[in-house]
Amino acid sequence: MHGKATLALLSAAAIGQVAAEGAPETSGNPPNVVYKATVDKAWFPGAVLPGPLKASISAKAPSDGEGVKFNVHFENLPEEGGPFTYHLHRKAVPADGNCTEASTHLDPYGAGAEIKCDRSAPETCEVGDLSGKYGAIESSPYHASYHDLYAATKEGDEAFFGDLSFVLHYANSTRLACANFVKEEVAPHPTDCHPGNTPVPTGTPTPTGPPGSDPTGPPDSDPTAPVPPPEAGAAQMSVLSIPAMLLGAAAVAFGL
DSSP: OHHHHHHHHHHHHHHHHHHHHOOOOOOOOOTTOEEEEEEOSOOSTTOOOSSOOEEEEEEEOOTTOOSEEEEEEEESOOSSSOSBEEEEESSOOOTTOOGGGGOSBOOTTOOOSSSOOOTTOGGGSOTTOHHHHHOOBOSSSEEEEEEESSOBOSTTSTTBOTTSEEEEEOTTOOEEEEEEOEEOOOOOOOOSOOTTOOOOOOSOOOOOSOTTOOTTSOOOOOTTSOOOOOOHHHHHHHHHHHHHHHHHHHHHHTTO
């Protein structure tokens, strides 16, 4: 019993120490993986909207794997109730779309939601408080891009959110809409056709000769083509037969 209590105290102290120092910057995030969450309707039943609510957050690590680059877009937000905030949350949204089931903000280092996020020191904010670190939504449509050093797309990291959700809030924290992040197709790898490999054709060649011709037989003769010289044996035979023919003609002439 005392051992469990001691472990709990040590864990709380460790979390408090991390919170005091701020969230660590993440590294090793895969640059060829994209996570995206998309909203196509409001969840809050009392929402008064100028049109269909559209919201999306796309996240991808830069080439060096340090932190995560976010692209956010919101459209047709309510004309009243802002400025609107949005956060990464600790749980995924269930199949029925109930945004309350997404739990609280992603906060693995215990920064706490009670203290307002200081934009000049984002490491001291909750990891999931994106609007606190980079600005609330005060216009519609709204678009923003930024590089957050404390969220992670590397599975197993404390700040990983790829299997979690984000929630869009009214200024009074009422949950307006939510969506789960989905892992999109990984960037394609090089094909297996490397230099030096010759592709093998798989189709059947189509005959190109005139209609009725046999593409597998000998080609038609060309009357303008030069006549090839006789073979050596045939030329020798013709030369030797000339004297014999002359002798035969002489014999006939003299009655031999």
